[in-house]
Amino acid sequence: MTLLNDLRKGFAEFLATFGAVSIFLLRILADTPRALLRPGLIFRQVHVVGANSLVLIMMAGLFVGMVLGLQFYNTMSKFGAEQSLGPVVVLALVRELGPVVTALLFAGRAGTALASEIGLMKATEQLAGMEMMAVDPMRYVVVPRFLGAFIAMPLLTAIFNAIAILGAWAVAVQMMGMDGGQFWAPMPDNVDVYDDVLGGVMKSVFFGAAAGLLAVFEGYRAYPTAEGVSRATTRTVVVTAMSVLVLDYMLTAILI
Amino acid sequence: MADNDVLIEIRGLKYSRGSTVIFDGIDVDIRKGEVTAFMGPSGTGKTTLLRLITGQLRPDAGTIRVSGEEVAGLDRNALYDLRKRMGFLFQNGALLTDLSVFENVAFPLREHTRLPDPLIRDMVMMKLQAVGLRGTASMTPAELSGGMARRIALARAIVMDPEMIFYDEPFVGLDPISMGQIVRLIKRLNEALGLTSVVVSHDVAEISEVSDCIYLLAGGRVVARGSPQQLRESDSEWVRQFMEGLADGPVPFHYPAPEIRDDLLGEGKRA
Amino acid sequence: MGQNKSVEFATGLFIFLGLLALFFLITQTTNISAYGGEGYSVTARFANVGSLKVRAPVALAGVTIGRVENITVDPERLDAIVTLTIDSRYGQIPADSSASILTSGLLGEKYVGIDPGADTENLQQGDEVLFTQSAIVLENLISKYLFDSASGGDE
Numbered sequence: 060m061t062l063l064n065d066l067r068k069g070f071a072e073f074l075a076t077f078g079a080v081s082i083f084l085l086r087i088l089a090d091t092p093r094a095l096l097r098p099g100l101i102f103r104q105v106h107v108v109g110a111n112s113l114v115l116i117m118m119a120g121l122f123v124g125m126v127l128g129l130q131f132y133n134t135m136s137k138f139g140a141e142q143s144l145g146p147v148v149v150l151a152l153v154r155e156l157g158p159v160v161t162a163l164l165f166a167g168r169a170g171t172a173l174a175s176e177i178g179l180m181k182a183t184e185q186l187a188g189m190e191m192m193a194v195d196p197m198r199y200v201v202v203p204r205f206l207g208a209f210i211a212m213p214l215l216t217a218i219f220n221a222i223a224i225l226g227a228w229a230v231a232v233q234m235m236g237m238d239g240g241q242f243w244a245p246m247p248d249n250v251d252v253y254d255d256v257l258g259g260v261m262k263s264v265f266f267g268a269a270a271g272l273l274a275v276f277e278g279y280r281a282y283p284t285a286e287g288v289s290r291a292t293t294r295t296v297v298v299t300a301m302s303v304l305v306l307d308y309m310l311t312a313i314l315i
Numbered sequence: 316m317a318d319n320d321v322l323i324e325i326r327g328l329k330y331s332r333g334s335t336v337i338f339d340g341i342d343v344d345i346r347k348g349e350v351t352a353f354m355g356p357s358g359t360g361k362t363t364l365l366r367l368i369t370g371q372l373r374p375d376a377g378t379i380r381v382s383g384e385e386v387a388g389l390d391r392n393a394l395y396d397l398r399k400r401m402g403f404l405f406q407n408g409a410l411l412t413d414l415s416v417f418e419n420v421a422f423p424l425r426e427h428t429r430l431p432d433p434l435i436r437d438m439v440m441m442k443l444q445a446v447g448l449r450g451t452a453s454m455t456p457a458e459l460s461g462g463m464a465r466r467i468a469l470a471r472a473i474v475m476d477p478e479m480i481f482y483d484e485p486f487v488g489l490d491p492i493s494m495g496q497i498v499r500l501i502k503r504l505n506e507a508l509g510l511t512s513v514v515v516s517h518d519v520a521e522i523s524e525v526s527d528c529i530y531l532l533a534g535g536r537v538v539a540r541g542s543p544q545q546l547r548e549s550d551s552e553w554v555r556q557f558m559e560g561l562a563d564g565p566v567p568f569h570y571p572a573p574e575i576r577d578d579l580l581g582e583g584k585r586a
Numbered sequence: 587m588g589q590n591k592s593v594e595f596a597t598g599l600f601i602f603l604g605l606l607a608l609f610f611l612i613t614q615t616t617n618i619s620a621y622g623g624e625g626y627s628v629t630a631r632f633a634n635v636g637s638l639k640v641r642a643p644v645a646l647a648g649v650t651i652g653r654v655e656n657i658t659v660d661p662e663r664l665d666a667i668v669t670l671t672i673d674s675r676y677g678q679i680p681a682d683s684s685a686s687i688l689t690s691g692l693l694g695e696k697y698v699g700i701d702p703g704a705d706t707e708n709l710q711q712g713d714e715v716l717f718t719q720s721a722i723v724l725e726n727l728i729s730k731y732l733f734d735s736a737s738g739g740d741e
Contacts, residue, residue, distance in 0.1 A: 179412075180411075180412075183407060183409060183412070184405050184406075184407060184409040185409050185410070185411055185412065187371065187405070187409065188403070188405055188409030188410075188411075189411075190371065190398075191369060191371075191398055191401070191403040191405075192398070192403075192422065192423050192426070192471075193395035193396070193398040193399045193423075193426075193427065194422075194423075194426050195391075195395075199426075
């Protein structure tokens, strides 16, 4: 009985949060046109969010690519299917791994930074201070950060994918002795620009919006105490990760 | 004193948070050019009053008029216009942590005006000079002490030359020297600029030094009102307890609880 | 203000790297060269297109020369009309060439193969390829084999 009750309460809470997030998104979109008049703020956030995650994404991309190269080469050489290695690696990365892994890493690194920053500003009354100085904190603080994440995510994903492919190449060709031409040549015939690459880009755009939105949302409504901020930070990672995975399924179903 | 026009007029203000009634119908007149103080025991909602006057909160009933305009009826743009004429000093300063001291004070100018950089620089430096902290211009808020941060926040609050300024617990947590500095600044700004000031505090000595008119709030109502001299001579129990810091009186020492005998013996019965 | 400059530089560098990576992905790994470039359209009718998809390659002598543009059904003649877009570089395909739906590799995707004819005239925009060979459907192949071996076994 209590399990059912808990589920019902949990679902009600989920709906309420979903509603709150949607309303917040509408507020952000409403303030976006005027926030675009201050590109300096937005670029600053692209830097904070993107450039600071760059090293992490590049390292992750390199190792994911190397592992893919290793695993697939190992398996495929048993079936004499090495010529499929290049296309398989590219397709796996560009369609799924790139957007999803980048989004998850982003949630952990940049998402938490955004949430805790905004939460801290709330706790130290900086947001209220701005309100009192007749500066809209949505326009000055929230929207630029959202747009920063939105812009940075596809770029980070592209960098992740590119480095991962090079990592796979390094392992397969340089280490395992596969022929370089065999790696690159079959790709164009099997990878479609619109279906595969741009589909992946579209995913990363959606993920960027989701990750950015959830991070600024959690920060903005955090309880203005130290505990509240830390809880908001943790929730950001969890909620973003789950949303990314659910969105991934939905987008994959639509794109396929 | 210049003309004693009422700048901020509050009538029948009621406000509750959840089931707690914070204000149960209060009337207040804040006169132009004067320093008006609100005192009372902790939790009487003094800060809430400031937030109601500045439009951060909406009253449940009653009116708040600033220069004749009803605050609660203003839309966002009109409210922002009103706030540009107000200065607000938060309890912890609320400086923006990612900007330098100079940029913090310059913030309202940069956001609301298109003044050229040299002019902004002069104005910022003048305000910093007024609070005695011109030398800290390139420091960051993290490097400032509490008292200094509060004075910088004060410089920021007056950088747009507002008509009125609100001080939210300006003396809390300061050493005596810093407290004296803030008191002096509040007095000087009021006298030199005719700046209508509203101070919320519970530091009786400092308030008495600085204010023209004191409102004593307790239990959601105004229990006393007058000049510091009048309150000192008052024979109301509330005023006596507050001004002299008595432990017990109209504000009880004991938080409501069952009779102590029942509490102790009841435990024994259960065991 | 100096801090602003280095922030701008780092941001610019980041955005540049991102776009570079995207460019690399698109040009090096995909079939983008198949898009763009001028082309002309011809049609071909098939009784069965099998699993041929839009954007499948059109090949001559094994070299990709175009893409399948569109696949529709003719409601009157009840066969499939496939529209092929051929790159303008290959404008000398004889008008009596044949088009077949073939499979790349053993289990690969379907594509359209052009077998050149001997006509002096070439295929122009809007022409129809008259000689076509439908896709080989596995079930038909198996039932044909069974039918043949059944009738062969009777004798």
